[in-house]
Amino acid sequence: MAAPLLEVRDLVKHFPAGRERSVKAVNGVSFEIARGEALALVGESGSGKTTVGRCLLRLLEPTSGVIRFAGIEVHAMPPAAFRPLRRRIQLVFQEPYDSLNPRMRIATLVGEPLRQVGDVPAARRPGRVLEVLRMVGFDAAVLDKYPHQLSGGAQQRVGLARALVTRPDLVVLDEPTSALDVSVRAEILNLLMDLREQLGLSYLFISHDLTAVRRVCNRVAVMYLGKVVETGATEQIFEQPLHPYSRALLSSVLYPDPTQKLPRFMLSGEIPSPIDLPAGCHLHQRCPWATAACQQAYPPLDTLRPGRSVACFRGREMAEADGRPV
């Protein structure tokens, strides 16, 4: 088996919060992304999903852990050494307008990453810029426009063009559709699917919304308070979530259909503070299935079969009770 494009092992990121306390945003996260694969990192606010993305791009220094990109350990590289790799990992932000300089024309905005990377001769840059803008559905007329002249969806397509212009292998998408309206959102999701296929891209799709990632990603990792609690193929997670938190997250999606059967919501209480994490499993105070063991130790990520794992002492029991093969 070929080495994965991205490998994250035991990633930890704590932020100091004064008086010897710290915000424990990421607490030992491991996952891999194969070439051409799209992995969704799903969780609510405070789950640490965005922090993971920032660490991959070296926008944040991890507290500990290993990040290997294309077989190279990047987590401790000096910035100058990382710069040539930066071309190969790009980021798309949540707020398209806020991430585009309002005083630059689209041609300049999309060409900017090329200037910074510097491996494409200046004479060839305009051609590359137009090529990538066409890929995301624009024609040459857009080159002279400013961001404010474009709709939200079009601004996000510019954001995407900026990420793709350096021909990356991996694109980190941080809530790329959360700020967009419904019809535009479908358009961006379709575009993301097409681009991945055409260009053989890998995605790390960060989102709080399981349904947004369903069409684009082939694998899902669910995060809660800085830990991955469950991973699996997208359809498996949707059809047969095993971790109590994944189940709760899925059952909180209220479809505009009164005939949808609504499972009684089963988590109680509040999301604990990442400054003061509970001992044992981070979910045990809210979980109806918690046992004494759950208060003692954090359950390991148990691999049920390759690509399918769950961090719950009762995960196998849940799978058996479900009856279907996992």
Place this chain on the structure above:
Amino acid sequence: MQNLHAAHQGEGGTVPVLNGVDITLAAGETLGIVGESGSGKTILVRALLGLLRPPWRTDVGRVLFDGQDLLAKSEEELRALRGRVIALTTPEPRKHLNPLLRIGEQIVNVVQAHSDASRRAAYARAEELLRAVGIPDPRQRLSSYPHEMSGGMCQRVIIAMALAHSTRLLLADEPTAGLDVTISRQILDLMLDLVRDFDTALILVSRDLGVVAHYCERVAVMYAGQIVETASVPSFFTGAAHPYSRHLIRAATAARDASLVEATIARESSARAPDAGCAYAVRCPVALARCRSERPRLESLTEGRAASCFRKAEVAAARVEA
């Protein structure tokens, strides 16, 4: 509510925000009011309680509560009703709690406002209320300050205050705005349990059709300061009779995510009622020439359903693509 009108009086002139709203609610019933921001939902709720202050004002109309017109009452009479028989929750619970007072003190104030309970009895009642809204260690929490609590906890405190007396009508304005999804479900379940236990009528204002589909019996759709459709929840989702209702349902279904519907809605919120004709005519895919000159009235279609659209029967039966 009968023919309720309200307006915003600014320097640039008077802008109508409610244009003749009629709503009827039975005791113990749960009604969801949906609409985009700017449609007048929040103003409606405030008008109902006589809480509109300049530059907002209520113009004409009646709000009959058990047969008494609330708008004809004095401020003093209203104060005796607010918080006792009619209570309101807010989308921003933290803003509506006093940051300098302990939670217990604030609930006790609400309890004592409408009863002659002793301080000791009021504290006991406050603890009981916190327990009822699912706050762990209620006795200890009484001495917490709002900033020591999460958004979900603050919303629970607001609900506890709203239910401190035997409330007959609870007005919940976007009770889950800004909360994480797993917390939202807990708050909604709690609210529904409580209104059932106390046989309280509920008006739930929301832009999330998913919430209304699962937590309300009836729905009223607002557009540009008017109710454009009312129906039972099952009949609304199977055969909405107003083109705007259809648009909302389609958007919510496509998104399968309420937070995104909100985004659509914010962009379209400039909708203002034109002087003549139907307010929705400019956006409506099935508008007729008549719709631009004549305003349709909210008229009943079948038992318990009404819509303000000249083509309501065709739209409801899906004979036209609205």
